[in-house]
Amino acid sequence: MKHEHLLKSHQLKATPQRLAIIQLMHQAGHISIDELYQKIREKFSSISLATLYKNVNTMLDVTLIREIKIAGQKTKYEIEKEAHAHIMCKSCGELKDIEYDPHSILQKSIEMSHYKAEDISIVISGVCPECQKK
């Protein structure tokens, strides 16, 4: 399957636990360790938290997944994909992706810093359209 290939292309063995992790991560979009643990046990009752942590860390090492740290919230994880920003609703907690133009003014600031930029993390927080109505 697709997910098996995703693991192998990163030099990782395709164990059922890992496939389940990726499948859930793909399905949820963004997911915390806790949520992952709850959901994965529904299908895979024997999995241990330690295994989850070990696998998440391994997948981070090979940049198959990405860590999203959010002020005031639990860390979430997502499958690595093209650059995008995150926007979080302070009211309902929903997190969604938004696109942004990498040639924005931000690039100028980076150039001026003379850093060799490898990664950008952007997290915006505010109130989503649904919650604004309430």
Place this chain on the structure above:
Amino acid sequence: MKHEHLLKSHQLKATPQRLAIIQLMHQAGHISIDELYQKIREKFSSISLATLYKNVNTMLDVTLIREIKIAGQKTKYEIEKEAHAHIMCKSCGELKDIEYDPHSILQKSIEMSHYKAEDISIVISGVCPECQKK
């Protein structure tokens, strides 16, 4: 003094512990709880970690300081100031501020999301000019 006023204007009592926290934070620019604890004990050997955590949380509540969560690193804190992004060196760990134009293309993406944006956190990581030379 300046820092005393900073506390009072946020309705917080100006205890020596709090003044020391702000002074170190101001001096360091960005600092983690650990670093704060090490340094603060040099001047203030009796302070407890619990007090540090309590004060950091109180100051976050009144938005006197801001939390910077960074993938793969410890959370750092800084005194609240005008909007800016952070750039971190993956090699030496140094974190510095960079300015960005708030009217960048990013704003368009936010408008399109129909969120009411209240806060933006941008953390860039890469290699700083000094480390590139090595």
Place this chain on the structure above:
DNA sequence: GTATTTGCAAATGATTTGCAGTGCT
């Protein structure tokens, strides 16, 4: 004087580690 803050010790929560057994390739 009163309400808040401090420091301690203990509790809780999050993450990591060691190791024996199991499973992928």
Place this chain on the structure above:
DNA sequence: AGCACTGCAAATCATTTGCAAATAC
């Protein structure tokens, strides 16, 4: 077969809490 992965229990690290004594205003 061989090395990597899993699950368990225990260890470690991070953060919070309860409470009595101290302190800011």
